[in-house]
Amino acid sequence: MNVRTLSLVAAALVGFSQAAVAETKIGFVNSDRVMREAAPAVRAQQRLEKEFEKRDQELQRLAKDLQSMQEELERNGTTMADGDRRTKERTLGELNRDxxxxxxxxxEDLNQRRNEELASVLDKANRTVKQIAESESYDIIFQEAVYASPKIDITDKVIKALSEAK
Known part of the structure; x- marks a missing residue:
């Protein structure tokens, strides 16, 4: 191949790649926002709060009991009999370990359940992104990026679609 033919082929390839890029439809989805704002994610968070509410209250009550017992021991420990003080300290230690x-x-239970719920929401979100990509002819949709222009951000569209889905 001579230099002139090579130059023509190179120019054609550059023109082709620019045309291909111009026709490429790119989107971006902020997964963190979807996992915070989409209706399925909000419902999952509410389910978790309701499911763990009693255990959380029990832990808070236990923490208050521990604090009260510790304060009483600090306040009255010097005036208590040695046996009583040791018994209180032992009881406090057992209660603290418990x-x-x-x-x-x-x-651990909360993290496991949160992961289960988020996996379900993430699966729904990914299916929704794929449906949007197919129906609107996107060539690629990114979920992680250092920067994404607002004009390619389809996060609101995904959140709306998830919120409308039953």
Whole structure:
């Protein structure tokens, strides 16, 4: 190939790639916003709050009891008999261990349930994004980006579609 033919092929390829880029339809979805604002995500959060409300209240009550017991021991410990003080300290230690165990179990259970709920919401969101992409002829939709122009952001559209879906 001579230089002139190579130049013509290169120019044709540049023109072709610019035309292809001009026809490419790109979208962006802010997944964090979807997981905070979409109706299924809000309902999931409400379910979690309701499901764990009693255990949370129990932990708060237990924490208050521990604090009261600690304050009483600090206030009256010096005037108590050694045996009574040791018994109170032992009871306080056992109650503290029980509280920490219950708190740890609560966090683990809450995290597991949150992950289950969020996985369900994420699955619905991904299906919705795919439906929008197919129906509106998007070539690609990004969910993570350092920067995305507002003109390609379809997050509101996804949130609306999720909120309208039953």
């Amino acid at each position: 509280f920490q165990r219950k708190q740890r179990e609560f966090r």
